Amino acid sequence: MIEDKIQVLRQAAKVSNEQSSDHLWCVAAGNEELVNDIAYAAISSKDRVKILFREHVTLEESYVHKKFDFIMLYGDADKIRELSYVSKENGGAYIQIAPFYVGNEPNLMLLVAPDDAIKKFVGDAERKSSSFSILLEDQTTGFIETDLQLSVKLPNFLQDMIAPLFNMSDVVLSTVLISIEDIEDVVKIKKIATKNNVFIIDFKDIVIDD
Template sequence: MIENKIKTLRRAAKVSTMPDSDKIWCVIAGNEEMVNNVAYAAIIDKERVKILCREHISTKESFVTKKFDFILLYGDINKIRELSLICKENGGSYLKIAPYYVLNEPNLMLTVGPDNSIKKFMGDCEKNRVKLSFLLEDKTTGFIETDVYITSKLPAFVRSTIDPLFKMADVALSTVLISTDQVYIEKIKEIAKLNKIFVIEFSKILKEE
């Protein structure tokens, strides 16, 4: 079962009372241009922040393909704050992951996907009696890129007018950090795949770091 959000709020309050760590993790998601800007800012200041991974993700629903980018960073807390501002100013979503979560929460997993898909994923986990803790969440407020298949069947002169209207869609993207027991990890991955959302085990990122 998904644990009560009150537990999450208590954890967050506990984190806020802890001394600031020198380094934290941060996951940023949104349209490709915004993530490119974040990546560039990280690359030119690589002594203070490291890019752990980056993914370009496409999900297909009916006639629409939704496209977004995801980047995971680790580094100086002040630099991470700067990068998160770039993200928010451009309508992206971000999660700052404090060492508290890494030390105290088992089997952290990051999930990224359209908001409606994330909600269905959570509901399916509930139906399948998958035990997980909902720790952190953020949503995009900007646009992500989309392609509409039906426009490809239109005459070229019509498509050139209509395509730009569909290229950037106001689709909410959710980034969620969860934790679970080891026995549920494969089931969570299976449910995530069925719902066409991106999921990654945080522990594997730490091993590669």
């Protein structure tokens, strides 16, 4: 437990290539309850943190629907780091982005998706010679909600037996910050992400200048 808290402290302190900052962006992802907790903490902080947006995502994969939420915040660095505890202690994925990255890395993109989808996206991008660098990444350790969707109607007692097996399946969710070197690759990478059910956010669309 102590080791885990030390690791969280180290991760929270790792900002902008050892550069401090008054304000940070962050994205947190996980189940609905986790993101509700983070949203509540952000709203309770008054003007210290702004909620830029929140998304609820449902991915349909064969017989299973994977459901997760993620939220994008911007605000006071101390409060943003404090929220990392809320996320980490509840199994969420959480990355914080300092102005260093915005000023020094080209074409920043945020990716949010189940880990297997992220890995397939990376493989497809590599095959198509779309070059990018992974700057930050984090994964969930808690459970993501999943629903069993059957095309054949089963007796209730069978559904009650089978459904929990899917709802308890451990789906790892990843949040990743990437930098795309060539502007020509931006559209290509966005298309590859969409094809692989990876939620991609162009960072220039959410930047807030102080």
